[in-house]
Amino acid sequence: MDNKKTNKGGLKVFRNEALAIPQLIETTTRREDWVKYGTDNLYPNYLVSLLEKSAIHKSIQTGKQDMVVGDGITVSNMKQLSPEQIALVNDFILNPNNTETLEDITYKIAMDLILYGAYALNVIWSKDRNSIAEIYHIDYGKLRAQKPNEDGTDTNYLYYSHDWSDLKKSINEPTLIRKFDYKERKEASQVYICMDYSPDCGYYARPQYSAAIPYVEIDSEIGLYHLNNIQNSLSPDYILQINNGVPEDEEANLLYQQFKRELTGHKGHKFMMTFGNSTENAPSLVAIPTTDADKQFLVLNEAVLQALCTANKVTSPMLLGIKTPGQLGGRSELMDAYDLYYATVINKLQKMIAKTYNKISAINGANAKFDFVKPEPLPFTLTESALLQVATQNEVRDMLGLPPITPVQETIQE
Secondary structure, eight states, X not given: OOHHHHOGGGOOOOOOOOOOOOOOOEEOOSSOSBOEESTTSOHHHHHHHHTTTOHHHHHHHHHHHHHHHTTOEEETTGGGSOHHHHHHHHHHHHOSXXXXXXXXXXXXXXXXXXXXXXXXXXXXXXXXXXSEEEEEEEOGGGEEEXXXXXXXXXXXXXXXXXXXXXXXXXXXXXXXXXXXXXXXXXXXXXEEEEEOOOTTOSSSOOOTTGGGHHHHHHHHHHHHHHHHHHHHOOOOSEEEEEOBOOOOHHHHHHHHHHHHHHHOOTTOOOEEEEXXXXXXXXXXXXXXXXXXXXHHHHHHHHHHHHHHHHHTTOSOGGGGTOOOTTOOOOHHHHHHHHHHHIIIIIHHHHHHHHHHHHHHHHHTTOOOOEEEOXXXXXXXXXXXXXXXXXXXXXXXXXXXTOOOOOOOOOOOOO
16 A cells, blocks of 8 residues: 555654664675674674663673672682792782783773673783793774684684774774684784673674663663753743744844743743734743653663663672662671672673683693682671670771771870
8 A cells, every 4th residue: 555645634654763772793794804793893882882871781790890800819729739830820810911910801801701791812822832921801892703714614813903993094904813722823922712602693792781781771861861851951831922923033032031031030940932923912821731751760760770680680789889769788688699699690700710710820830720709798797786895996997998096105204
């Protein structure tokens, strides 16, 4: 049926277009030698931008990062290592490269693992290729897989660019880097990738929160909506209709400014002014009824929080600094929520990182078993009154992370 015949009486129907959210789709073209990371090859950039769109989303992801690193890195089998192996392990922890410690690198790859669902390390082999001399963090979002061979097999190479959105600059020209290969060590510089498995992806990772990305966008739009209303005063209280004709633009502007001075104060009522012809010359005020948009946004806010917590397996929002109305958060409830979240989410991320460090240690002949020190969510389990009876003032300050108080020594004057 012709659409024009359905528009009777000059009525035109406008259809709302669906919100375009970037998707993780892997495609190739004849012109480019890499597999696109998203339809525009900039899906990682979109994931990074999401962190600044929603306070809830950013709080959850940065909270994960802090919990993954915890109270630092440890080696569980240090007592079983020889003095030479201990020296290798300590050097690896303190000097994985010339500028960073292993904890510095861990913070970076933990965020990549959380943000992208994968992380990458630039591995530098020693000159004799017998050991790994240095490791550096490399942004996983700046890597692209080389197109597979004609028979579908992997080429074992990746492309790296400082900025995939501007390849015209020479500094951003993609360069090939060999994937990490324990047996093939010809290239001194290689890239080791640790990726969380996703059944619908072949070359790139999918983050844990991907199903809740629309709710991150909703949270962002809610904030922008309220900001626009506050800054631009887009919600008038009434319409002032002038019924004695339509003036020229300059006169209409003067009338508007005059009525604004007389009828409104500093940040007072907002109004719209219209002009028209009528048999009666008296102006009229038409009130604009208020809506229940505030209630709708409250429902949306709750839906956003619920969706983001569910997608990230957050057992209690308070664990990540998100206060929910009506939730008291008792000590035992928080402890149970913390242990569950640590076991189901944080521990998995830590194992993925520790596995990489264990492999590097084994290659270098140390055979260390790396682990993370689990931070305690609460420094003590005694009640405050009971604690004050058994602990000294400096012990209490130490539990709270405060420096000790040095006693003042009195001088005796002779």
